[in-house]
Amino acid sequence: MVGRVIARLRSSRTLAALSPQTAVLLGIAVLVRFVLVLAVVPDIQAAWFVPFLDNAVEHPSWDPWQSFLDRGGDPASFPYGPVMFAWFGVWAFLTSWLPAPWGTQIGVSLGLLVLELLLWALVSRWNRAASRLALLLIAFSPVAVYAGYVHGQLDMLPTVLIFASALLLRERRWSASGVLAGLAVAAKFSSVFVPPLVLIFLLRNVRFREHTRAYVLGLLPGLLLTVLPVLFPGYRTMVLETPTSQTAVSYALELGPGLSLVVLPVVYLALAGLLYRFKRGNPDIVVLVLGVMLTAVTLLTPASPGWYVWSIPFLAVLATPLGRQAVAAVWVFWALATVTLALRASPASWRGSDGPDGRFVEVGSFVNRTGTLGALLSTATILVGVLMLVLIYRRARPRLDMYRLSGSPMSVAIAGDSGTGKDTLCISLANVFGVSATSFLMGDDYHLYDRKAPLWKVTTHLHPAANDLPSMNRDALSLMQGQPVSAVHYDHTRGRFTKPRPIRQRELVVVNGLHALTSEEVRRTADLTVFTSMDERLRRQLKINRDVGQRGHALEGVVASIERRYPHAHRFIEPQADLASIVFRLEPVRPLPVEERVDDRPVEMTLVAYLRGSSFVEKLQRALISIANCPTWIEYLGTPGSVRVVVHPEHLRPADTAAVAQHLIERPEELFTGTPVWLDKSRGAMQLITVLALLERRKNGRVR
Amino acid sequence: MTATTMPTMVVFDLDDTLYEYAPCDAAGKAALFRFAAEELGVMSPAFEQAYAQARVNVKKRLGPTASSHSRLLYCHEAMELVGLRSEPHVALVMEQEYWRNYMLAMELRPGVGDLLQTLRFNDVVTAIVTDLTAQIQFRKLYHLDIAKLIDHVVCSEETALEKASLQPFELLASRVAPDALDCVWFVGDQDFDAPVDALVEKGVIRDGFGFVHGATGQERVQHWNSVREVEDLLERSAGRAA
Numbered sequence: 021m022v023g024r025v026i027a028r029l030r031s032s033r034t035l036a037a038l039s040p041q042t043a044v045l046l047g048i049a050v051l052v053r054f055v056l057v058l059a060v061v062p063d064i065q066a067a068w069f070v071p072f073l074d075n076a077v078e079h080p081s082w083d084p085w086q087s088f089l090d091r092g093g094d095p096a097s098f099p100y101g102p103v104m105f106a107w108f109g110v111w112a113f114l115t116s117w118l119p120a121p122w123g124t125q126i127g128v129s130l131g132l133l134v135l136e137l138l139l140w141a142l143v144s145r146w147n148r149a150a151s152r153l154a155l156l157l158i159a160f161s162p163v164a165v166y167a168g169y170v171h172g173q174l175d176m177l178p179t180v181l182i183f184a185s186a187l188l189l190r191e192r193r194w195s196a197s198g199v200l201a202g203l204a205v206a207a208k209f210s211s212v213f214v215p216p217l218v219l220i221f222l223l224r225n226v227r228f229r230e231h232t233r234a235y236v237l238g239l240l241p242g243l244l245l246t247v248l249p250v251l252f253p254g255y256r257t258m259v260l261e262t263p264t265s266q267t268a269v270s271y272a273l274e275l276g277p278g279l280s281l282v283v284l285p286v287v288y289l290a291l292a293g294l295l296y297r298f299k300r301g302n303p304d305i306v307v308l309v310l311g312v313m314l315t316a317v318t319l320l321t322p323a324s325p326g327w328y329v330w331s332i333p334f335l336a337v338l339a340t341p342l343g344r345q346a347v348a349a350v351w352v353f354w355a356l357a358t359v360t361l362a363l364r365a366s367p368a369s370w371r372g373s374d375g376p377d378g379r380f381v382e383v384g385s386f387v388n389r390t391g392t393l394g395a396l397l398s399t400a401t402i403l404v405g406v407l408m409l410v411l412i413y414r415r416a417r418p419r420l421d422m423y424r425l426s427g428s429p430m431s432v433a434i435a436g437d438s439g440t441g442k443d444t445l446c447i448s449l450a451n452v453f454g455v456s457a458t459s460f461l462m463g464d465d466y467h468l469y470d471r472k473a474p475l476w477k478v479t480t481h482l483h484p485a486a487n488d489l490p491s492m493n494r495d496a497l498s499l500m501q502g503q504p505v506s507a508v509h510y511d512h513t514r515g516r517f518t519k520p521r522p523i524r525q526r527e528l529v530v531v532n533g534l535h536a537l538t539s540e541e542v543r544r545t546a547d548l549t550v551f552t553s554m555d556e557r558l559r560r561q562l563k564i565n566r567d568v569g570q571r572g573h574a575l576e577g578v579v580a581s582i583e584r585r586y587p588h589a590h591r592f593i594e595p596q597a598d599l600a601s602i603v604f605r606l607e608p609v610r611p612l613p614v615e616e617r618v619d620d621r622p623v624e625m626t627l628v629a630y631l632r633g634s635s636f637v638e639k640l641q642r643a644l645i646s647i648a649n650c651p652t653w654i655e656y657l658g659t660p661g662s663v664r665v666v667v668h669p670e671h672l673r674p675a676d677t678a679a680v681a682q683h684l685i686e687r688p689e690e691l692f693t694g695t696p697v698w699l700d701k702s703r704g705a706m707q708l709i710t711v712l713a714l715l716e717r718r719k720n721g722r723v724r
Numbered sequence: 725m726t727a728t729t730m731p732t733m734v735v736f737d738l739d740d741t742l743y744e745y746a747p748c749d750a751a752g753k754a755a756l757f758r759f760a761a762e763e764l765g766v767m768s769p770a771f772e773q774a775y776a777q778a779r780v781n782v783k784k785r786l787g788p789t790a791s792s793h794s795r796l797l798y799c800h801e802a803m804e805l806v807g808l809r810s811e812p813h814v815a816l817v818m819e820q821e822y823w824r825n826y827m828l829a830m831e832l833r834p835g836v837g838d839l840l841q842t843l844r845f846n847d848v849v850t851a852i853v854t855d856l857t858a859q860i861q862f863r864k865l866y867h868l869d870i871a872k873l874i875d876h877v878v879c880s881e882e883t884a885l886e887k888a889s890l891q892p893f894e895l896l897a898s899r900v901a902p903d904a905l906d907c908v909w910f911v912g913d914q915d916f917d918a919p920v921d922a923l924v925e926k927g928v929i930r931d932g933f934g935f936v937h938g939a940t941g942q943e944r945v946q947h948w949n950s951v952r953e954v955e956d957l958l959e960r961s962a963g964r965a966a
Contacts, residue, residue, distance in 0.1 A: 646867030647827045649820055673817070679824050 042152050046140075049159035053136070053169055057129040061121065062172020062368040069174065070125045072098040073112035076105070077124065084109075086254025095258050100174065102245050103207035107131060107177050121372045132168050135176040139333055142183055146190075146337045154340040157347060161336075162358040163328045170368045171361065173326030178208040183333040186310060189218065190303045190689070194234035201235075202242020209246065209259065210327075213288065213317070214310065215239055220295050221306045227457045227527060227693045284320045288313065299502070300425040300527050302690045308416050311338050312409055318357070319405045325361045328354070335412070342415045349408040356404055360397040422687050423718040429459070430714055431500040431529040433543065435536040435596045436552035437482070437589050439563050441606065441706075445552060446532045448707045451697035452681075459499055459526045463533015464510040466492040471515025482534055482588035493539040496531045499523060500545045527691075537596040548714045551600035555607045558623065560616060569618040579616060602713055603630040604706055609670070627667045627702045629709050630657075636684070636712045637663055643683050648676035650705070669705040677704035684712060691715075729931070730961045733849040733904040735896065736874075737887075737912030738861060740937075742836050742852075743868065745913075752826035756799070759821045764814070766806050778802040788888055790881035793856045795822045823860060827867050835951035840873035842955055846962055849904045851876040851896055853917075855886045876900060888916040890923065897928045910934040910945075911954055920944040 038046070072088050081087035084105060089095060098105070108131050115127030143158055144151040158164060167173050181204035188197035201218065204211035222232040249255040291313045298305055311334030318327045332354075339346040423430065432449065436442045450458040466488045469475050479486050495505040504524045508517040531542065543549050554562075560582055567578040597603045609624040631637060637654055644652040650672045655664040677698035685691070699707055739745050753775075760771040778801035786792035799818040803811055843850050850873060854861050858879040865871045876899055883891035897905055908929045910918035918934025921942050934945035935954055948954060 642866060642869065646863045647824055649823070649863070673820070675821070676824060679828055683828060 038152065042156065045156060046159050050137070053133055053165065056165070056169035057126065057133055059371055060170060060368045061125055061371050061373075062170060063366040065125055065128055065172040066369070067366075068094065068097040069108070069128055069172070070112075070123070073109060073124045073128065074116070076109055077113050077116045083249075083252035083254045085258040086252055089254050089257060095261075097258070099259055100208050101206045101259060102249055103181075103203050103242070104174060104177055107135075107207070108174060128172075128174070129169065132174065132176050135180050136164065136168065139176065139180050139183065142180070142187055143333050143336055146187060146333075147341065150337075150340040153347065154336045157340060157351065158332055158336045161332055161351070161354050163325070163354040163361070164332050166358045166362060167325035167329050171325040171365050172368065173324060173329065175208065175326035175329040178204045178211045179330050179333065181207060182211060182214055182310075182330070185214070186303075186307050186334075189306065192231075192303075192693075194222075194231040195238040198235040198238020199241060200238075202239040203245070204242070205239075206242040206245035213313065217292060217295055217309060217313065218306060220292055221298070221301060221303075224296055224299060225301055226524070227300075227454065284317065287316050287320055291316070298421075298426045300429065302420070302425070304420040304689070305417075305426070307334065308338060308413065308420055311335055312413060315405060315409055319402050319409075325365050328357055328361070335408075338412050338416050341419065342412065346408075346411055346415060349404070349411055353401065353404045353408045356397065356401040360394065360401050363394050363397065421690070423690055423715060424721065425527060425690060425718075428502055429500065429525055429527055429529050430718055431531070431546045432548045432550060432710065432714060433496070433531040433536045433546040434550045434552065435533065435538075435593070435600065436550075437559075437585075437593045438534065439559050440552040440554045441604070442532050442552050444703060445550065445604075445706055445710065446530050448699055448703050449528065449530055449710060451699065452707055452711055453528045453691065453696070454694055457527040457693060459523050459529045461492070461496050461499055461505075461507070461523060461529065461531045461533075462510070463487070463492060463531075463536055464512070465507050465517070466533070467510055470510075470517055480585050480588045482585055482592050484535055484538065484592055487533075487535060489535055489538060492531075492533065492535070493542050495523075496529075496536075496539070496542050497545055499525055499529045500531075500542075534593055535596070537599045543599060547717045548602065548710065549600045550710060551597040551603045553594075553597065553603065553605045555605070557612045558606060558608050558625075561612055561619065561623070564616055565618055565620055569620060575617065601632050601634075602709065604628070604709075605630075606702055609668070624670050625702050627669055627705045629665045629667070629706075631663050631665060631709070631713065632659075633661045634663070634713050634716060636716050637665055639684060640680070640708060640712060641665070643680040644672075644705075644708075647679050647683055648672055650676065665709070667702075667705045669701045672701055672704050674698050674700050674704065676700075677708060680708055681711070684708075685715060686719075729907050730846070730964070731848055731909040731933070731958070732906045733851060733900060734843055734909045734911065735851045735853050735893070737910075737914075737917040738852050738854040738864065739856070740913040741833075741911060741917065742870070743830050743832055748826045748829040751829035752795075752822040755825035756818055756822045759818060764803075764806075764808065766808075771802065771806065774802040774805040775799075778805055788886040789884070790855060790857050790879060790886065795819045795860075823863070827863070830864065830867060832868055832870070833951055835955060836870070837873075839951050839955045839958070840870060842958060844873055846958075848958075849876070849900060850874050851878065851900070853878045853887060853892045853896055855880040855892075857881045887919075890919060890926065890928070893919065893923055894926075894928055905929045906931065908932040909954075910936075911948070913937040915940050915942070915945070918942070918945045 071093060072084070075088045075091060075093060076084040079087050079091070085098065088097065108128050111127035111131035111134075112124035113127070115122065115130070116124050118126060140155055140158065143154050147154065168176055181200045185197045185200035185204065188194075188200065197218075198215075201211070201215050204214065218235060219232065222228050222235060250260070291309050295301070295306065295309050311331060314331040314334060318331065321327070335350045335353075339350045421427075430453075434442050434445055446460060450460075464481075467481055468486055468488055475486070481487070491507075495507055498505045502525045504522055506520045506522050508520050510517055531546065537543055537549050537551065560579075563582060564575065564578055567573045567581075568575050605628040607626045607628060609626055612623070613619070641652045641654055644650040644667065651668040653666045655666070656662075657664055674697075677700065678696070681696070681698055682688075688696075698704055736742060753772075756775070757768045757771055760766045761768055764771075766774075775798060778798045781801055782794070782797045783792045791797060796815055796819040799822070800810065800812075800815040803809070803815060808814075840850060852861075852865070852874055854877070856879060858881045861877070861879050862871075865874065865877065871877075876896055878892045878896045878899075880886040880892050883889075883895055885891050887893065905928070908920075908923075909932065910920060912918055912934070913936060915936055915938060918932075918936050918940070920929075920932040920934045921944065923929045924932060932944060934940070934942065935948040936945055937948065940947070
C-alpha cells in the first residue's frame with residue numbers, strides 16, 4: 021500500500037514538474053505544520069472535540085452526540101455531522117492508545133494534516149500550468165496554518181469536499197460532484213450554501229440542464245446522512261441547534277425601529293441572482309461565484325477562523341492566473357485575517373501543559389475582545405477582503421468567460437448559392453458545438469411560395485422578391501440577441517411549409533440562406549459572416565450526380581435548370597461574397613471532364629479561403645503542416661489584412677482536425693459540453709477555419 | 725579552452741536537445757498502440773512487442789542511416805510481424821498517428837528561444853545537424869517556430885551516414901562561409917553531437933567547444949543541464965569580445 025503510494029507520487033506529473041526550490045519550500049511548509057501538530061494543542065480541541073471523540077471511542081454508540089450529553093458533555097463540543105465524525109473518529113481511534121498528552125488529539129491534528137495535503141493535490145490538479153504558485157500560496161497561507169493547527173478548527177474536511185466537488189463539476193462529472201457536495205453538507209451543515217448555487221447554474225444553462233438530475237441524485241447520499249440522524253435527540257441538540265447557525269444573521273443594517281436588513285442572506289441572494297444571469301455560463305463561473313460567496317461569508321459574519329479555511333483553495337486557484345497583484349492581495353487578506361483572528365479567538369497550549377480551564381467559551385466570544393486594535397484590524401481585513409474580491413472578480417470574469425458566451429450567443433451567418441456547401445458547413449458547425457447547443461435559422465423557410473406555385477416558372481428562389489427577407493432578418497436578429505423566435509419550416513421532401521415551430525436561442529446561432537448576408541444589421545450583429553462558393557464545373561457535376569444519378573431526373577432538364585438560375589445568381593447571390601469575412605471556394609485538384617454526365621468517382625478537392633482581418637491564419641498554417649501533415653499556403657493579398665489560404669486537405673483525417681483544434685483552441689471547456697466531432701478533408705478544414713475565426717472574434721470582444 | 729572565445733557558429737542537435745524527447749515519444753507511442761488496439765484489433769502488449777522488435781530489425785538492417793529511425797518503416801515492419809502483411813495505407817496512417825501526438829507534446833526547453841535570439845543578435849551563425857529524415861525534422865522545426873532563427877539545417881538523410889560518421893557535419897561545413905568554422909560550439913544530448921576533437925583533427929573546423937548531457941572523454945566538451953548555462957557562457961564570451 022505504502023509502496024504504491026510512493027510509486028504514485030514518483031510518477032506524478034505535478035511532482036515531477038516541481039523545481040527543487042519549490043519542492044524544498046513545500047517541504048518546509050509541511051515541516052512547519054508537522055511541528056505544530058507535535059508541539060501544540062489547540063484549546064478548542066482540548067476543550068471540545070477531544071472529549072467528544074474520547075467519549076465516542078470509549079463508549080461507541082449510534083448516537084455519539086447523545087452518549088456524550090448523557091455523560092455531562094458540553095453541547096457545543098461537536099456541532100458537526102456524521103461525515104466529520106467518521107473522518108476524525110477514525111483518526112482519533114487510531115491514536116487513542118497513545119498516552120497523554122498525545123491520545124486522540126494527535127489523531128485529530130494528523131487527520132487535518134492529511135486533509136490539507138489532499139487539498140494541495142486537488143489544487144495542483146486544478147490548473148497544472150499555474151499549480152506551482154497556487155501550491156505555494158496555500159502552503160504559506162497564514163490563515164490555513166493558524167485556523168487548522170493553532171486555533172484547531174476542523175473545517176478542512178468540508179473545504180476539501182466542496183473543492184473536490186467543484187473540481188469534478190469542472191470535469192463534467194456531475195454525479196460525483198453531487199456526491200461530494202452532499203457529503204460536505206453531511207460533514208458540516210453550513211455547506212448547504214453550495215448546492216443551490218450549482219443547481220441555479222445547471223437549471224439556467226440549457227446545455228447543462230440535462231445534468232441536473234445526475235447532480236441531484238449525487239447529492240442524495242449526503243443529504244440522507246444529514247437528515248437521518250435527526251431521529252437522534254443528541255444530534256438535534258448538538259448539531260441542528262448549534263449557536264454557529266445564528267452567526268449568519270449576526271450582521272444587520274438597522275433600517276428603523278424593529279426593522280433590520282440582514283447582510284449575509286442579501287449578499288448570498290445577490291450572488292445567486294448573478295449566477296442566474298449567466299444563461300450560457302460554464303462551471304468555472306460557478307467556481308468564481310463560490311469563491312466570492314465563501315469569502316463574503318467571512319467578511320459579512322463574525323466568522324470563526326474555520327470559515328476562512330473554506331475560501332482558501334478557491335482564492336488560490338482564482339488568484340494565481342491573475343498575476344502578482346491578485347496573489348499579493350489574497351495573501352495580505354489572509355495575513356490580516358490571521359492577526360485579527362489570533363487576537364480574539366481561542367489560543368493553543370503547548371503539548372503537556374494544563375490547557376484551557378473548564379470555562380472555555382468559543383462561539384460569540386470573537387467580537388470586542390481586543391478593543392480598538394481589534395476593531396481596526398477587523399476593519400482593515402474587511403476592507404482588504406472586499407478590494408481583493410473586486411480585483412479577483414473583475415480580472416477573473418473575462419478569463420473564465422473568454423468567449424463572452426454569458427453575454428450573447430455566438431452567431432454565424434452563411435450565404436452562398438445552392439449546392440455550394442452551406443448546409444454541409446452548418447452541420448459541420450453543429451458537429452463541433454453540439455446539435456443541442458446550435459439554433460438554425462434556415463433561409464429556405466422564408467421562401468414565399470412552396471414548390472408547386474406557378475410563380476417559379478418565371479422566377480427563381482435566388483430572387484430576393486421570392487423570399488420574405490424582412491421576416492428572416494428580423495428573426496435572425498432576435499435569435500442572435502438571445503430571443504427565441506417562431507418560423508414555418510420548408511419540408512424539402514414534400515415541397516410544402518409546415519406549421520410554425522419554435523426556434524430557441526442556444527450557444528450558437530447559425531443563419532443559413534441564399535440571402536443571409538443581404539441585411540447590414542444582420543452582418544453587423546453576426547460574429548462571423550461566411551460566403552460559400554465552388555468551382556462552377558464542380559458544382560454542376562455534384563448537382564448532376566444528385567439530381568440525375570440519385571433522383572432520376574433527365575440530364576437536359578437538370579442542366580437547363582442550372583443555367584436558368586445563372587442571371588439571378590450573378591445579380592443577387594454572388595455580390596454577397598464581398599460582404600463576408602470568409603469566402604470559401606472548393607476547387608477540384610484536377611480539371612473535371614468537359615462532358616457532363618453522372619460521375620460518382622470521388623473528386624479530390626482543394627479548399628481556398630479568403631479571410632479578412634483574421635490573425636490566426638499563420639498559427640493554423642503551422643498546425644496544419646506540422647501536426648496534421650496537411651499542405652497549406654498563405655497568400656497575402658493587396659487589400660490590407662486580407663489573405664488567401666490554400667489547403668490541400670485530401671489526407672486530413674478527423675483525428676488530425678481534432679489535434680489541430682486541440683492545439684489552437686483555448687479553454688475548450690467553455691465551448692463544448694460533449695466531445696466535438698471534427699471531420700475529415702475539406703469539411704474538417706472548413707470547420708477549423710470557421711470555428712477559429714468565430715472564436716477569435718468572440719475573444720477579441722468584437723463590439724456589436 | 726575555447727569556451728571563452730565568442731563562437732562563430734553554434735551547431736545544435738534537435739531531438740532531446742532543443743526539446744525533451746521522452747514525453748513526446750511516449751505520447752506518440754501511446755497513440756500508436758491505442759490505434760493498433762482500436763483499429764487493427766492488435767492489443768497493446770502484443771503490438772508493443774512487435775513494434776519494439778520492428779525497431780530493432782530496421783536498425784539492424786539499415787545501420788546508422790536516417791531511415792533507420794523511420795516510424796513508417798517501424799509500423800510497416802510491425803504489421804508484418806503481427807501477421808498483417810504490407811498495408812501501405814495503414815502504415816502511413818499509423819505513422820501520422822505517432823507524429824501527430826508527438827508534435828502535440830513538443831515544447832521548447834526553457835531558454836532556447838532566448839539563446840537563439842542572442843546568437844542572432846551577436847551575428848553568430850546558427851545550425852541544426854540532426855539524425856533523421858528531413859520531412860519530419862522540418863515539421864518539428866516548423867512546429868517549434870524556430871526555423872526563422874536557424875541559418876542552416878542538415879538532416880542525416882542528406883548524407884549516406886549519420887552524425888557519428890561526421891558526414892552531416894562535413895556537409896554543413898561545406899555550406900557555410902569559411903570564417904564560420906573558426907570557433908564552432910556544439911550543443912547536444914550525446915557525445916556524437918559534439919565531435920569537436922575529431923572535426924578539428926580532420927580540419928573541418930579550426931576550433932570548437934561542446935556541451936552534451938552525458939559524460940564525455942573530450943577535453944573541449946562539458947556537461948550541461950539547462951540552456952541557460954550555454955547562454956551564460958555566451959554572454960561572458962560576448963563581454964570579453966567587446
